[in-house]
Amino acid sequence: MRKLLKFMLIAIATIALLIVIFVATVYTVNVVASNSEQKQIQPYGQTVMVDGKKMNVLIQGSGTQTIVLLPGFGTAAPALDFQPLIAQLSPYYRVVVVEPFGYGLSDVTDKPRTVEQITNEIHAALSQLKIRKYVLMGHSIAGIYGLDYVNKYPKEVIAFAGIDTSFPTQPTDVMDTQTLSLLQTSGFYRFIVKLNPAQIMTPNVDESTKQQIKMITLKNMMNANIQSEAQLLPTNFKSVQSLQFPQNLPVIFFLVQNDPEIKDWIPQHEAQIQSSKYAKIVPLEGTHYLHYTQSKTIAADLRDFLNGIHLHF
Structure with a gap:
């Protein structure tokens, strides 16, 4: 019995030691890799100062009309994520991708991620760039921020285009940021990505760009701004429930034709848009990230829609 007990204790101690070594190795690899990747991330776009912080903005194309693109929640590198759509829009428009604080190459701010704060910061960035008239176009949660934005700045926004955008009464819960944050800081998120690279969604771009998206995702995941935004999701959705799109604002929605998760999408x-004078819904086959697979159709239909504005007003 003594020999058996001694063997069991040694076995338990060995297993515990191996677990500690494994956890320490995962953590150390993550720290070393993160420091290395920080030097490999290639800058893009330009920075503007907002509230003493740097906000990154990418501008491509030189058309007479401007389209401002806003990302969905948690999109690590918006300017790279939107590349397929930018490629389709930039021959005809000046395309401006705003990376809010905590996203892409923008700084992290200590301001809470309320709808009001986010929209004010986006507007401040556009004002710094002297962008005064534009189509506001956004993906996913940008439907919430965009709704607030178009009501705040009706003289600047000439149309709104939503890519499978959220609506104010959509069921929303506070995200479990603690678990995700622990995965990030411990290095286990990187370990999971190593085992399953599909964890990081990327559009159909070259391998170099995919690698950049991966590195920026690992850098930004569950930073203070993403955590704040995640915790404020229900509050932010509720804050715009009294708002409607202005009657005279042209609105076009590109929506997943058969959303499997949300009823009556x-x-x-x-x-x-029932009160809008000029509005349209374009149902499309695909998943929530329609701009990954339907950019050509989105760009063509948006052009037709914008060209038709003068016929309706």
Whole structure:
């Protein structure tokens, strides 16, 4: 019995030691890799100062009309994520991708990620760049921020285009940021990505750009701004429930044709534009990231829509 007990204790101690070594190795590899990747991330776009912090903005194309693109929640590198859509839009428009604080190459701010704070910062960045008239176009949660934005700055926004955008009464919960943050700081998120690279979604771009997206994702995941935004999701959605798109604002929605998760996805968006004088819904086959696979159709339909504005007003 004594020999058996001694063997069991040694076995337990060995297993515990191996677990400690494994956890320490995962953590150390993550720290070393993160420091190395920080030097490999290639800058893009330009920075503007907002509230004493640097906000990154990418501008491509030189058309007479401007389209401002806003990302969905947690999109690590918006300017790279939107590349397929930028490629389709930039021959005809000046395309401006704003990377809010905590996203892409922008700084992290200590301001809470409320709808009001986010929209004010985006507007401040555009004002710094002297961008006064534009189409506001956004993906996913940009439907919430965009709704607030178009009501705040009706003299600047000439149309709104949503890519599978959220609606104010959409069921929303506070995210479990603690678990995700622990995965990030411990290095286990990097370990999971190593085992399953598909964890990081990327558009159909070259391998170099995919690698940049991966590095920026690992850098930005669950930073203070993403955590704040995640915790404020229900509050932010509720804060715009009293708002509607202005009657005279042209609105076009590009929506997943058969959303598997949210009931009445298209009818809910139809209700958003029932009072609009010029509005359209374009159902498309695909997943939530429609700009990955449907950029050509989105760009063509948006051009037709914008060209038709003068016929309706």
